[in-house]
Amino acid sequence: MTATAAPLRGPSNGALAEALFTLAEREPAGDRRLALLRAGYAAMDSVRPARRGVLDDAPPWLKPLVSQLAGCRGEGALAAAVERLSTGQPPHRRATRQRFFSRSEVERVLATAPEDLQPQRLRGAFHWHTDASDGRAALETMARTCARRGASWAVVSDHSRGLEVASGLDHEGVRLQRRRVERWNRRRGDELHLLQGLEAEILLDGTVDVPAAERREVDCLLVALHKGLGSGPDQTERLLRAVATPGVHVLAHPRGRLFHHRQGVRARWELVFAACRDNGVAVEINGFPRRQDLDWELARLAADAGCDLILASDAHAPSHLELDAYACAIAARAEVPAERILNRLQPDAFADWLDLHSS
Template sequence: MVALLDPLEAPVHPIEALRRVAFLLERTRAGTYRVEAFRNAVKTLKTLDAGELAERAEEGTLQEIPGIGKSTSGVIAQALAGDLPTYLAALEAKAGGPLVEGGEALYAALKGDCHLHSDWSDGGSPIDEMVLTGLELGHEWLVLTDHSPQLRVASGLSAERLTQQIGIVEAIDRSLGGAFRLLKGIEVDILDDGGLDQSDAMLARLDLVTASVHSKLRMNAGPMTKRMVTAVSNPRVNVLGHCTGRLVEGSRGTRPQSDFDARAVFEACAEHGTAVEINSRPERRDPPDDLLLLALEIGCLFAIDSDAHAPGQLDMKAYGCERAERLGVPAERIVTTWDADRLLTWANP
């Protein structure tokens, strides 16, 4: 069952204090520079032995360590002293509660996430940190879906890099002993003709495929409809990601939704068992309410996903749950409420 993290209490290890600060900053979309200060401090502390760290704190020389600044040194020193760092306590009080009112029952029913990124593409954290945070939040499974090769701006994975990542994901999954499943996936680009930006042989090695349009978003409605229908009809595709491509707020500005025949696309999704993603990122909120209701009427399955690019953003599914519950999407039609075995049976019939 996915749930809010309980606030940390003293005593707390400095690394855990820094991780929690970064998590809280990420879930509230704080600036990247602030988040990186705490994530980088975690990496630095993992290279130091406890004796050196305690000695530095006692001498007041923590900030002489590369990667440790004023804010991070304060958190470390207070944690080492056995206190709850004031920076962390203030952030917990401000940003530790629910992200949105509504959707709580559906949020609690979630078991996984079909769309998230690591630092292998354009995410900010390594795979193991995404997994650890997923475990802490109560997930039973996650699908790692880094980008495909065409999206060079996001360091999309070539077949060679994806092969390497598959090996790492399988090793992590084995190490977890079945208590949690890390599944092999991709967010594959939908090409102009509806083809997919990765070979069929590579896609066949994955547990789940989310397919999204990232290029030529202003394509005319006719070709765009054909492009999307072709993609969602492909037996390798399990989830249609952020279907309209719109942006409604945020640092990247706004972007209108793509033009396409939504009924034709959603009917193809329903026919082929492809889930329509309810993308939970506040800047996307995709699909918009009217299209989500249309997909519901047509009989589509759904995936409430975070599209997380950082561990704290896994919590953003709360926004998608609020929308889904408000619009009457039943939990049994949301694949992210299913256990891993049911998900895998559906994704690979």
């Protein structure tokens, strides 16, 4: 290379994040490890070029290290630098960090994604929480934000009572929320049609924690795993039983994975997705950055199995509603046909879909 050659681009935010996580894992528990982890998360979430997104909050000792890593020309050089810094151990990406998009990768994928998969084109804002369970804002605040973002329908999806940690809704709670949903629809339903969902628990044996009569009281029943998420025994049977439960509309964040912490359940996904298709259960692509569940490979598998897919933000605050962009990027990378994505439907068509899939 000559001195006049154009400078090569540094590593991507995702690659820089991975380098920081790897170095963190090679530190003993303590402040240094914590600072490296924090910097790794900042790189994952930053829209700015890698090093600037990370440096703002970094302690003084970390800044030159980040500069060094961000200055590597290409990912091979970055891997070599990580190996040198960790006394000869080659970098190894943990399974819990595979197939996650950094925020800047989301932007890059969306820049060339089909028009139908652009977040601003989605009509339905699916799967978000309110302060009735573990969300931070009131139902009406969340709904107003959905409307402002251009949605024409939205599905509030608070937790059912089975999830004690999230203080889910009991039967009375569901009914109280129903009245607020109806009040919203009387006043502003033409602008944003609000539907009441419920994120029910799939118990360890695959049963759903909401009784049959109560399942029919909500417009849209999501089922999800939040417990028993170890990647030990295969959990196909648990999932098959859940999606065959009458009244279930959506299998939410199917694996239950969590970035850097948990790989999620093991299952024979071909069988699970075939059962979703046969039972008319849509499969969710959850865009919450630490979940990204399904990832693009499993989303492809679900699309190939003939499933309907639904994109979700899993927002717990108004500012999270934009996280459906991650789900759009996953769908785009998986090349899911746009006509399979339920968020594209007009409000009436989505209501019809729910009716059709209620039995």
